[in-house]
Amino acid sequence: MLDFPRWKTIGISIILLLGILFSIPSFLPEKTRDSLPSFLQAKVNLGLDLAGGSHLLLEADIADLRKTQLANMEKTVRAAMRGESGADDDIAIGELSTAGGKISFLVRDLAKLDEARERLFNETRGAQLTGQRDWTVTVVNSTRIEMTPTGAGQAQAVANAMDTARDIIDKRVNALGTREPTIIREGTDRVVVQVPGLQDPAALKELIGKTARLEFRMVDANADPAEAAAGRVPVGSEIVPYAEGEGSGAAFEVLRRQVMISGEQLIDAKQSYDPQNNQPVVSIRFDSGGSSTFAKVTAQSVGKRFAMVLDGKVLSAPSINEPILGGSAQISGSFSVASANALAISLRSGALPVKMTVVEERTVTPELGADSIRKGAIAGIIATVSVLVLMIVVYGRFGVYACVALVFNVFLIIAVMAAFNATLTLPGIAGFVLTIGAAVDANVLINERIREELKRGRKVFQAVELGYSEASRAIFDANVTNVIAAALMFWFGSGPIKGFAVVLTIGIVTSVFTAVTVTRMFVAHWLRTKRPTSINI
Amino acid sequence: MRLLKLVPDDTNIDFLRWRKVASFMSFFLVAVSIALVAVKGLNLGVDFVGGQSVRVEFTQGMPPIDEIREKVGDIGLGEATIQQFGSDKAVSIRTALPDGDKAAAERAGQQLVSGIQKAFPTAKAGSVETVSGKVSGELIRTGAISLGLAILGISIYIWIRFEWQFGVGALGRLFHEVSLTFGLFAVTQMQFDLNSVAALLTIVGYSLNDTIVVYDRIRENLKKYRKMEIVPLLNLSINETLSRTVMTTVAMVLALGMLLIFGPDVIFGFTAAMLFGVFIGGYSSVLMSTPVLVWLKVGPHSFVPRTTAGMDGGERVERKDDGAVV
Numbered sequence: 001m002l003d004f005p006r007w008k009t010i011g012i013s014i015i016l017l018l019g020i021l022f023s024i025p026s027f028l029p030e031k032t033r034d035s036l037p038s039f040l041q042a043k044v045n046l047g048l049d050l051a052g053g054s055h056l057l058l059e060a061d062i063a064d065l066r067k068t069q070l071a072n073m074e075k076t077v078r079a080a081m082r083g084e085s086g087a088d089d090d091i092a093i094g095e096l097s098t099a100g101g102k103i104s105f106l107v108r109d110l111a112k113l114d115e116a117r118e119r120l121f122n123e124t125r126g127a128q129l130t131g132q133r134d135w136t137v138t139v140v141n142s143t144r145i146e147m148t149p150t151g152a153g154q155a156q157a158v159a160n161a162m163d164t165a166r167d168i169i170d171k172r173v174n175a176l177g178t179r180e181p182t183i184i185r186e187g188t189d190r191v192v193v194q195v196p197g198l199q200d201p202a203a204l205k206e207l208i209g210k211t212a213r214l215e216f217r218m219v220d221a222n223a224d225p226a227e228a229a230a231g232r233v234p235v236g237s238e239i240v241p242y243a244e245g246e247g248s249g250a251a252f253e254v255l256r257r258q259v260m261i262s263g264e265q266l267i268d269a270k271q272s273y274d275p276q277n278n279q280p281v282v283s284i285r286f287d288s289g290g291s292s293t294f295a296k297v298t299a300q301s302v303g304k305r306f307a308m309v310l311d312g313k314v315l316s317a318p319s320i321n322e323p324i325l326g327g328s329a330q331i332s333g334s335f336s337v338a339s340a341n342a343l344a345i346s347l348r349s350g351a352l353p354v355k356m357t358v359v360e361e362r363t364v365t366p367e368l369g370a371d372s373i374r375k376g377a378i379a380g381i382i383a384t385v386s387v388l389v390l391m392i393v394v395y396g397r398f399g400v401y402a403c404v405a406l407v408f409n410v411f412l413i414i415a416v417m418a419a420f421n422a423t424l425t426l427p428g429i430a431g432f433v434l435t436i437g438a439a440v441d442a443n444v445l446i447n448e449r450i451r452e453e454l455k456r457g458r459k460v461f462q463a464v465e466l467g468y469s470e471a472s473r474a475i476f477d478a479n480v481t482n483v484i485a486a487a488l489m490f491w492f493g494s495g496p497i498k499g500f501a502v503v504l505t506i507g508i509v510t511s512v513f514t515a516v517t518v519t520r521m522f523v524a525h526w527l528r529t530k531r532p533t534s535i536n537i
Numbered sequence: 538m539r540l541l542k543l544v545p546d547d548t549n550i551d552f553l554r555w556r557k558v559a560s561f562m563s564f565f566l567v568a569v570s571i572a573l574v575a576v577k578g579l580n581l582g583v584d585f586v587g588g589q590s591v592r593v594e595f596t597q598g599m600p601p602i603d604e605i606r607e608k609v610g611d612i613g614l615g616e617a618t619i620q621q622f623g624s625d626k627a628v629s630i631r632t633a634l635p636d637g638d639k640a641a642a643e644r645a646g647q648q649l650v651s652g653i654q655k656a657f658p659t660a661k662a663g664s665v666e667t668v669s670g671k672v673s674g675e676l677i678r679t680g681a682i683s684l685g686l687a688i689l690g691i692s693i694y695i696w697i698r699f700e701w702q703f704g705v706g707a708l709g710r711l712f713h714e715v716s717l718t719f720g721l722f723a724v725t726q727m728q729f730d731l732n733s734v735a736a737l738l739t740i741v742g743y744s745l746n747d748t749i750v751v752y753d754r755i756r757e758n759l760k761k762y763r764k765m766e767i768v769p770l771l772n773l774s775i776n777e778t779l780s781r782t783v784m785t786t787v788a789m790v791l792a793l794g795m796l797l798i799f800g801p802d803v804i805f806g807f808t809a810a811m812l813f814g815v816f817i818g819g820y821s822s823v824l825m826s827t828p829v830l831v832w833l834k835v836g837p838h839s840f841v842p843r844t845t846a847g848m849d850g851g852e853r854v855e856r857k858d859d860g861a862v863v
Binding site: 049057059201202358359360361362363364365367368371372373374375376378379380382383384386387390391393394395396426427429430431433434436437438440441444445448451452455470473474477478480481482484485488489491492493494495496497499500504536537 | 540541542543546547592594646647661663664665666667668669671672675676679680682683686687690691694695698731732734735736738739741742743745746749750753754757777778780781784785787788789791792793794795796798799800801803804807811
């Protein structure tokens with residue numbers, strides 16, 4: 001056991017050197033690290049609790065999504081009943097109800113009942129190849145058609161909405177220009193957003209939560225303001241309130257329900273300045289469809305007013321002085337540069353398909369994080385040094401070997417964490433302490449066993465060999481159980497517990513390697529070259 | 538150089554003589570801990586009850602806690618729980634989940650921060666945590682599941698590697714340690730949050746390490762001294778591993794003590810809990826996890842294959858390589 005073949009020594013040395021090499025980038029300041037070759041760029045990321053930053057957990061409002069889904073299906077049904085080839089093709093239907101999460105309506109012309117069902121069948125075929133329908137279409141009492149969303153269809157709708165929501169949030173957060181944000185889906189209806197080093201979580205929340213549904217609608221010129229104030233408006237129009245601080249006195253506008261141009265027809269939005277008064281505005285550009293609609297409508301309605309509506313609130317309702325042909329417009333309002341920029345970002349990235357609410361928020365200020373790291377590092381060094389001193393005082397030469405192995409262990413843990421791009425959090429540090437403790441304990445076990453075997457009168461070589469082999473069994477069992485615990489924590493635990501489990505698993509492997517294999521290499525080398533007849537342990 | 542020996546050679550202390558007292562002590566402490574948790578309750582952090590918590594640092598002298606409580610109460614988010622950190626400059630201010638819809642909960646964190654900034658213009662209100670009721674419920678559940686499964690998984694492994702008696706012993710000990718730590722949280726009213734669960738898991742891991750070391754020696758001695766009575770054999774095993782138990786405990790106390798004194802205040806509660814865990818770990822190694830084996834009637838037969846048990850059960854077997862693979 002104590003003869004150590006050369007290849008083994010070389011192998012262990014290479015692992016140790018690689019460990020040091022790959023742990024270096026994590027200690028370097030960012031600038032220095034950037035100048036290193038690409039394979040040395042990997043480093044340990046510091047969790048938000050240490051580095052500072054914001055963590056948001058967003059949950060989709062599924063009820064809201066179902067409502068939208070229902071409203072969309074209502075539109076689809078009406079369109080399908082209208083038919084493609086003129087008035088002959090129409091199927092007349094009675095009042096359509098969406099109560100109880102299902103669509104139900106009367107088909108007036110009973111002869112066309114089957115055709116109506118056929119058309120709806122085509123509209124509700126599932127997007128996937130499973131043959132599962134998104135909606136079931138049934139005929140009730142031979143007069144009514146009832147449509148209910150299927151479980152598969154609903155799950156698919158949620159999944160699609162969540163994917164889109166994630167992408168949109170990603171775009172919005174990235175547009176902020178912060179460093180390495182993480183945006184991932186979690187579970188069926190959640191998105192985690194982590195932005196390191198962010199100073200202003202409120203702005204982030206607002207940006208993410210923005211629905212940013214932009215609509216251009218005509219102002220109903222026929223509406224009587226007095227009637228409207230009492231809540232009575234012409235058919236096909238509705239009252240839309242002004243956004244806070246807009247409208248210069250007016251509380252609302254009466255707008256046509258029909259949407260002239262919607263936000264989907266935008267191709268670009270950016271913050272700029274109004275050339276007349278230098279106020280921040282948002283400049284937008286429409287796609288070709290949007291441009292031609294805009295040109296047509298404005299040409300027809302010179303002298304009338306249209307309104308820009310954002311999230312159901314009127315921003316402004318300017319008069320059309322001349323046809324706008326270029327396909328671009330300016331949204332003005334009481335914007336600051338920052339709020340105009342935020343609006344531009346949300347317009348660019350599109351509207352969230354589903355309302356998202358923040359269900360968990362954690363923000364650590366960077367100063368606090370930096371303070372924790374500095375103090376933590378100092379305390380860690382003092383703690384390690386005192387343990388090292390204790391080991392040397394108690395075990396002499398063997399203690400020195402254990403210490404060297406322990407230092408290697410620290411490098412190896414950091415190197416492996418960097419290679420996996422793992423994140424070090426506060427609980428991770430606890431895992432770190434535990435593995436260091438386990439490494440110390442392994443050496444204590446080995447050295448105590450060697451003492452014991454010497455006391456029993458064994459020769460030096462035999463005592464050392466027995467010390468390692470007998471102690472290894474307990475070390476092995478202890479560490480396997482810890483790995484079992486770590487694996488279970490990783491599977492079932494949430495955030496911080498996972499962070500703990502990752503460090504613990506990595507640390508256990510490296511601790512056993514350094515505390516047992518590496519020290520044995522040192523001891524074997526020393527025994528072979530010096531051939532001592534007695535040892536001081 | 539003369540090396541330091543923390544424990545003299547060849548100790549022969551009859552630890553098992555105190556096993557009844559120790560077992561009574563352990564039962565008593567576990568019962569007290571459970572009662573404390575039931576009566577005083579744990580000071581659950583926002584992770585587990587929901588709500589919002591803000592860490593406030595007073596750079597220019599901290600006002601009295603009562604004044605802080607009063608001013609925070611004026612913000613209108615209900616009564617605040619105020620907890621002092623290790624240093625005398627920073628406090629954590631926590632308020633309960635606001636009534637009303639999700640949007641109210643979303644705003645509450647911001648409301649709390651701006652309220653505090655208005656009341657104490659010189660204070661720095663930085664880190665904010667807001668957790669909704671639904672999420673906190675899930676965090677409790679996953680925390681409890683992972684803790685429970687970890688303890689169970691470990692016990693099953695020990696049962697397979699050793700014998701069922703050892704598995705039961707380990708399970709009992711882990712339960713003991715976890716209960717006492719909960720008791721500590723109840724007595725000190727330190728905030729119990731997800732980081733505390735990590736501390737608890739660390740204690741479980743450490744205590745486990747200890748258990749296995751002692752049990753491994755018992756297993757070895759059971760094979761070695763077939764004729765020895767179980768009580769002297771357990772005493773021998775404890776004495777043989779005593780220097781290791783003491784040395785490891787001293788090393789851990791040293792390391793954790795330094796972290797406690799010099800470390801950042803965010804890990805204060807965490808380190809304190811671990812230090813406590815190391816102390817009860819040392820006690821359990823010697824006086825708690827071994828008596829269990831006496832009751833469960835562990836004997837040499839526990840490690841002999843059934844067929845040969847009768848054949849060489851009585852005679853002294855020379856120590857030989859037991860073929861353990863490492």
